[in-house]
Amino acid sequence: MVMFNKKYLWIVAMVVAICGIVTVNTCCSGDDDAAVSATEDSSQFVTLTDAVPDAILEIRYFGTYNFVGKRIDGYLQPTALLTKRAADSLRAVSDDLKPHGYRLKIYDAYRPQMGVDHFVRWAADIPDTLMKQYFYPDLDKSVLFDQEYIMAKSGHTRGSTVDLTLFDMATEKELDMGGTFDWFGPESHPDFCGNPETLEYTGDNSKSPRGRSITSVQFYNRMVLRQAMLRHGFKALDSEWWHFTLKDEPFPDTYFTFPVKQLGK
Numbered sequence: 103m104v105m106f107n108k109k110y111l112w113i114v115a116m117v118v119a120i121c122g123i124v125t126v127n128t129c130c131s132g133d134d135d136a137a138v139s140a141t142e143d144s145s146q147f148v149t150l151t152d153a154v155p156d157a158i159l160e161i162r163y164f165g166t167y168n169f170v171g172k173r174i175d176g177y178l179q180p181t182a183l184l185t186k187r188a189a190d191s192l193r194a195v196s197d198d199l200k201p202h203g204y205r206l207k208i209y210d211a212y213r214p215q216m217g218v219d220h221f222v223r224w225a226a227d228i229p230d231t232l233m234k235q236y237f238y239p240d241l242d243k244s245v246l247f248d249q250e251y252i253m254a255k256s257g258h259t260r261g262s263t264v265d266l267t268l269f270d271m272a273t274e275k276e277l278d279m280g281g282t283f284d285w286f287g288p289e290s291h292p293d294f295c296g297n298p299e300t301l302e303y304t305g306d307n308s309k310s311p312r313g314r315s316i317t318s319v320q321f322y323n324r325m326v327l328r329q330a331m332l333r334h335g336f337k338a339l340d341s342e343w344w345h346f347t348l349k350d351e352p353f354p355d356t357y358f359t360f361p362v363k364q365l366g367k
């Protein structure tokens with residue numbers, strides 16, 4: 103049994119007050135299971151398009167075409183920020199894919215905690231189903247917390263996570279991934295209808311509650327993105343084909359709170 107006396111607790115309170123560090127326990131699994139501290143310091147971040155000038159931005163949370171249907175708190179400008187290390191790795195992905203006719207299309211990168219808090223508030227407001235038909239038609243909104251579609255902490259706030267797809271310069275369109283970014287459902291899992299380890303398309307759509315499916319081409323398109331990201335130091339998430347985190351992320355225990363806008367302005 104561990105006993106704390108009042109003096110010990112007082113010392114802890116003083117350390118927290120002096121250092122300005124807020125320590126919280128995260129509530130969820132996935133890549134968000136570490137104790138973390140918060141900071142407003144953006145000095146280790148870069149503007150994504152400065153590091154990856156070939157990238158195309160479509161910052162969904164700055165606009166209203168997202169699962170909430172409104173601009174998300176903390177997105178003050180339609181730009182994307184990343185830690186320098188993550189941005190450098192993303193540049194390598196872009197350089198790898200560009201000769202094949204693809205460009206990276208970025209939906210989100212660094213996400214301030216106030217944006218995550220906005221998602222949590224929205225998820226608790228069950229009657230607000232403004233965008234249900236486009237992003238979660240098969241789900242009752244009340245399960246979003248239980249099934250971890252919405253969590254109180256996100257890897258994005260650590261600054262080395264990016265949501266993206268591929269843009270095909272030949273067709274002038276996004277590559278067909280068989281589903282939209284931020285679709286809430288098993289159809290977004292990288293192993294939907296195939297095996298992302300062996301790259302084999304199986305067509306197994308048994309996890310889809312409505313019997314939805316993706317074609318072999320759509321599955322392989324997801325794999326082109328995934329393989330390129332894995333080749334350059336990112337790890338995938340098992341629930342979202344568009345979400346990747348730098349394996350060697352520089353701030354694994356820190357979440358950031360500054361808003362998304364041009365750095366230094």
Ligand SMILES: [Zn+2]
Pocket residue numbers: 258263264265342344345346
């Ligand atoms: Zn993401």
